[in-house]
Amino acid sequence: MFDDFDPTGWDIDWNLLVYDAAVSALVVLIAVVLSYTTYRLVFAVVNRFTHMSENDVDDHIIDRVRGPIKWSFIAIGVTMAAQLDESLGLLWEPFAQFLRPALLGWIAYNVVRGLTAAMEARMEMHSDPVSIRSRRTRIAVFSRIATFAIILITIGLMLFSIPEVQAIGTTMLASAGLAALAIGAAAQPALKSLIAGLQVALTEPMRIGDLVKVDGDAGRVEEIHMSFVTVRTWDERVIIVPTSRFLDDSFENWSRLSERLTGPVFLHLDPATTVAPIREEFERFVRDHELFDGRNIGALLTEAYPESIELRLSMSAKTIGELWALRCETREHMVDWLRENMPDALIRHRLEVPGGHEKAGEAASP
Template sequence: MENVLRPVTVLGGSLAITLIAGWAADLLLRRADTRHPETPLWGLLRRCRLPFQVVLCTSLLRGSYRQAGTLPDHSFAVGRILTLILIASVAWLAVRIATAAVDSVYARYAAAAAAEDEARVRRVRTQVTLIHRVVTAVVIVVALAAMLLTFPPMRAFGASMLASAGVLGIVAGIAAQAALGNLFAGLQIAFGDTVRIGDTVVVDKEWGKVEEITLTFLTVRTWDERRITMPVSYFTSKPYENWSRGGAEMTGTVFLHLDHSAPVPLLRDHLEQLLPDIPEWDGRAWALVVTDTTPYSIQVRATATAKDADDVWTLRCAIRERLLSWLAAHHPSALPRVAATEAVPRPGP
């Protein structure tokens, strides 16, 4: 009877201690969050309750299962399983704590600087995202290595491989050259501030916004909702356009090819009148000039400013549409014409 009661008592006591400790920790974090609402860390740390309880319960069982006589015929297997669970749960808890810390830093910074510098907020968001992924990757790798080292054959295998570590290092370096290049390129992007999440970019003649940056690839969401995925090393080795660098304001350009008789001064006056009715125009500047001429037409360039890339696209479309509609309605002769004559019939029978 004692052989049954002792394991049950140890298991029940461990579960009770775990539940009480989890409840107490959650209560303390809730009170700290109430007293310090300006710091979201305490509320975010409440997400660590479940992994904390798993770590605590596994630690208690791991330290007492032999004395409790739990499955004495399989004590080695029980100890191995508890050790693996403990390593995995510690890694889980470490990832949750890192996530809470990163989210807390970003939330506080975003709340303080959102109204002042949106570009800096997006830069910090990119950096903390990549830092979180690096920490998560390191914790997972260390946890997997620790779990493998609990098996004696793996320890012997690791010792035997150390003798040829130099050759293996060279082979692995050559094989992982692209992956390592993307890894360091991702860190360079994060801390070099070359491109950030939310930036408007033009890559391979495709216009879109940076939606996601990982350690190995970057995703651009195009205007027609396609996703372009490319290695992050592209942004450190090839030129691309970043419309969000140095401020989001932009100047939109519209080119019209018109007849030589086009009333340019009247067209300029009409542009000045229609711009206040276009909500995307930010009121900073505008212009309309003749930039080129050919034997058949002239090239007129209209420019206007907008607060960001999304508005400048809509502004360009509105200007182009309204100027052409006004010319077609009031000065149709100003639109380009193609001179043509009837075909001469071929002489002959």
């Protein structure tokens, strides 16, 4: 049965194999050189047009997409060369199925980054801090949403280039109803975070840079992600708060429309204190202070207790930071002024014994 077996048929012509490999390498090299040259020529023309434009958006986009487009030109050149060389096509085509969606996703991702950088650069032209925080928040949220969508679609296209994955996808499409229910149930937290991020960007209950108070801690909003928000407090702690928390629960936003606030300083004094001199000194000090913006000032007796009275000194400033400094300096000045000019106004705990103690009186008598 082995009479017709010819062992010479299994011999490999190494010379022919080396020759084919050399030809394929030369074709690839020529394709890469021509593609790179074409890329340089095209971008030389594009750069000329962008320099003529007064808008800086195209400059940011071109700078971001320069790298992925360069590799896209090279990939296109190698693909065209693979159509001329059959052996090169057998090696290149399986790899190109992964490379094409990856390059498209890379280009789309850099376009989003370029648009984000351009909008942030133009945002600096606005002088209104509230408008700047609003734009920065929307840019951050929508850019993250676009980036997430690009990455998800790119990975999906890359996976669907695998035949086994395509077969799984066809089976899932056959039972689309059950698959939709299962995916919806599994992705409920992610979808909730996505919707919460969109609501934050559209309704703007808080923005990047806003001073908020959550769970008794006050701090600046540093980052707004799809699933969480970072708040940095004055002592440099970072509080991580779920994004949906700002929509489901109440919180304080101290800079919603502007940073102009009115803040109090409370003085607890002796009930026998005369308030008029204290009010006069307080108003004199605050009106002469450089941080006072001239909007609100007042000294009111807000509470009266058996052993003390509460005097509320209110003042205003242009920013939250200036208001905090003004309150601290006012508090320090008023305490020093009371100590020097009205020491009896400071609270002292007294023990009054009308008529004295019986035994003390008997011991004192001769």
